[in-house]
Amino acid sequence: MPPRIHLSLPHMGGREPEFIKDAFDSNWIVPLGPNVDGFEKDLEAFLRDGVYVAALTTGTAALHLGLVLLGVEAGDEVLCQSFTFSASANPIRYQGATPVFVDSEPDTWNISPYFLEEAIRDRIKKGKKPKAVIPVHLYGMPAKMDEILSVANRYEIPVLEDAAESLGSTYKGISCGTFGDLAALSFNGNKIITTSGGGALVSGNETFIRKARFLATQARDTAPHYQHSEIGYNYRMSNICAGIGRGQMFVLPDRVKRRRVINRLYREGLSAIEGVSFQTEFSSDYYSNYWLTSIIVDPSKTNGVTREDIRLACESANIETRPLWKPMHLQPVFKECPFYGDGTSDRLFENGLCLPSGSILTDVQINEVILNVKTTLL
Numbered sequence: 001m002p003p004r005i006h007l008s009l010p011h012m013g014g015r016e017p018e019f020i021k022d023a024f025d026s027n028w029i030v031p032l033g034p035n036v037d038g039f040e041k042d043l044e045a046f047l048r049d050g051v052y053v054a055a056l057t058t059g060t061a062a063l064h065l066g067l068v069l070l071g072v073e074a075g076d077e078v079l080c081q082s083f084t085f086s087a088s089a090n091p092i093r094y095q096g097a098t099p100v101f102v103d104s105e106p107d108t109w110n111i112s113p114y115f116l117e118e119a120i121r122d123r124i125k126k127g128k129k130p131k132a133v134i135p136v137h138l139y140g141m142p143a144k145m146d147e148i149l150s151v152a153n154r155y156e157i158p159v160l161e162d163a164a165e166s167l168g169s170t171y172k173g174i175s176c177g178t179f180g181d182l183a184a185l186s187f188n189g190n191k192i193i194t195t196s197g198g199g200a201l202v203s204g205n206e207t208f209i210r211k212a213r214f215l216a217t218q219a220r221d222t223a224p225h226y227q228h229s230e231i232g233y234n235y236r237m238s239n240i241c242a243g244i245g246r247g248q249m250f251v252l253p254d255r256v257k258r259r260r261v262i263n264r265l266y267r268e269g270l271s272a273i274e275g276v277s278f279q280t281e282f283s284s285d286y287y288s289n290y291w292l293t294s295i296i297v298d299p300s301k302t303n304g305v306t307r308e309d310i311r312l313a314c315e316s317a318n319i320e321t322r323p324l325w326k327p328m329h330l331q332p333v334f335k336e337c338p339f340y341g342d343g344t345s346d347r348l349f350e351n352g353l354c355l356p357s358g359s360i361l362t363d364v365q366i367n368e369v370i371l372n373v374k375t376t377l378l
Contacts, residue, residue, distance in 0.1 A: 005319045005369060008190040008292060011255060011360040016247030023239045031217070033239030035246055042249040043185070043200060047175045051202055052209035055237035055245070056216055059164040059186030059199035063134070064091035065212045065235060066160040066182040066201060072097050072131045079119055079133040081111040081143075081162070082327040083345035088136055088162045089328050100130060101329040103341020107282040109348055110143035111135045112341065117151045119340040124155070132158050137166035137176045138325075139354070140192075140259075140291035141279055145171050145179045160184070164199070167192050168256035168289040177202050190358075192255050192289055193248035195241040256289045258359035262366055263290040266355060269370035273377055275301030292354045294324060297377075299351070305377050307353040313376040319369055324352030 019035050028034060040053040047053070056062050072078055074096030080089050082101035092099045102119050105112040116133065123130055133152050135143045152159050163169075163177030164186035170176065177183040182205075187198035201212050214220075219232025237245075263278075270276050275298040281288055297307040307323065314321045326349050329339035356369055 001318050003318070005356050005361065005365050006358060007320045007322055007354060007356050008358040009360050010189045010194045011251075011358060013247055013251035013254075015250050016244045019243030019246045020240055023243050028239040031236040031238050033242070035239045035242035036237055039195075039237070039242040039245040039249070040200070042246060043202075046249065046252065047178050047202065051178050051204050052206045054201045054209050054212040054216065055242055056199045056201060056212075056235045057237060058197055058235075059162075059184050059188065060087040060091060061216070061233070061235040062184035062186075062199040062201040063088065063160065063162060064094050065215060065233070066184060067091055067095050067097070067132065068215060069182060069208050069211060070132045070158050070160065076131040077123055077128050079116065079130045079157070080328065081134060081136040081138075082329045082339060082341065083109060083138060083325055083348060084136040084162065084328065085164075085325055086328065086331065086333075087164070088134055089334065092134075097131070099328065099334060099337050101327070101334070101337055101339045101341075103327075103339070103343070104138075104345045104348065105144070106344055108141050108143055108286070109138050109279055109345075110141065111148060112344070113144055113147035113151050115340045115342070116148065117154075119338070120151065120155050120157065122340070123338075129155070130157055132160050134160050134162055135180075136162040136164075137169055139279060139294050140166045140169045140289040141281070142166065142169050142171035142176050142286050142288065149179060158182075163202070164188075165191070165291045166289060168252060170287040172285045178204065181205065182208060187245060187248075192259070192291055192359075193245065193252050195237065195245040195248070198237050198241050198245065200237075255359045259290045259293075259357055260288075262357055262359070262361065263293045265363065265366045266293050266295075266370065269367070270295065270373060273302075273374065275299070275305075276377070290357065292357045294352055294354050296348065296351050297353065302377055307351055310353060310373055310376050314369070314372050317368075317372050319372060320356060322354045324349050324354060
């Protein structure tokens with residue numbers, strides 16, 4: 001059996017040990033510390049002037065704190081992109097609120113502005129104005145933020161961006177994760193850069209970030225003893241994990257560049273095959289980090305070959321692929337939640353496949369994947 005080709009493994013840059021060693025040498029083996037402060041500043045500088053960042057344990061924690069800061073409580077409703085990973089929706093339930101799922105549009109595969117407005121109007125008609133909306137930049141592809149923000153602003157509903165997969169992506173030259181009232185980033189081991197685990201909350205509102213840091217450290221009041229006037233969380237990133245992140249920031253542009261090269265190699269190798277299409281930048285306004293290269297396989301044009309046939313053939317060759325996210329409105333845990341759409345995300349899930357895209361992969365490995373996919377299709 002040949003060595004396994006993984007979907008997306010961590011890719012170290014070389015300078016991470018410097019910051020980790022400094023944490024050990026200075027005995028900052030705790031949450032918070034110089035690396036946390038430095039990592040936050042590095043992210044702020046990368047994203048753009050005027051944003052503030054709180055480094056946290058996970059991207060899920062960032063989404064949860066975002067909802068807390070927006071005042072989401074038990075009995076509320078929150079609009080959420082259906083075509084996403086469950087971490088986008090789970091924090092809504094943490095607050096005792098109900099997710100209202102919105103379908104995707106076919107251009108970017110992200111939340112449909114049309115169905116978003118339809119959902120808002122219907123929920124208001126039913127007496128439940130949503131407290132927030134969570135769009136996702138799926139697989140690194142920017143959502144239609146101008147249209148989404150226009151709808152949200154029209155009804156005065158705050159936006160919490162799920163930018164977990166899109167660090168390094170831009171829309172009209174502006175970094176994903178800086179459009180909404182708040183945004184969440186992820187540094188899980190499979191992301192563009194990693195802190196082993198980890199995430200961050202981003203906002204142009206410094207008060208939000210100050211409050212997030214307070215809540216993330218168990219909401220301890222200023223006092224010589226331990227006093228708590230609010231419920232807090234143990235969500236702050238450790239100084240060691242932040243050291244990994246500081247080292248990763250040096251190679252972030254290279255990691256984005258490599259993933260885009262991998263996407264180009266797949267397109268060159270597979271685009272000519274009838275029935276195979278790619279998630280694609282809709283116009284020059286969109287710049288995707290192509291965190292994962294994803295294809296759609298149309299069996300009506302591939303002599304009946306499905307994405308599942310390709311997945312199983314790749315698995316037999318020790319190549320890891322993965323179906324696209326199963327929409328949240330199809331998940332058993334959310335089966336009672338409202339949904340607005342036309343089935344776009346259902347079709348994407350049924351026919352879509354993520355290909356190995358990690359920046360650590362070589363051209364030879366990518367070509368091996370291409371060969372296996374072509375062999376299955378032709």
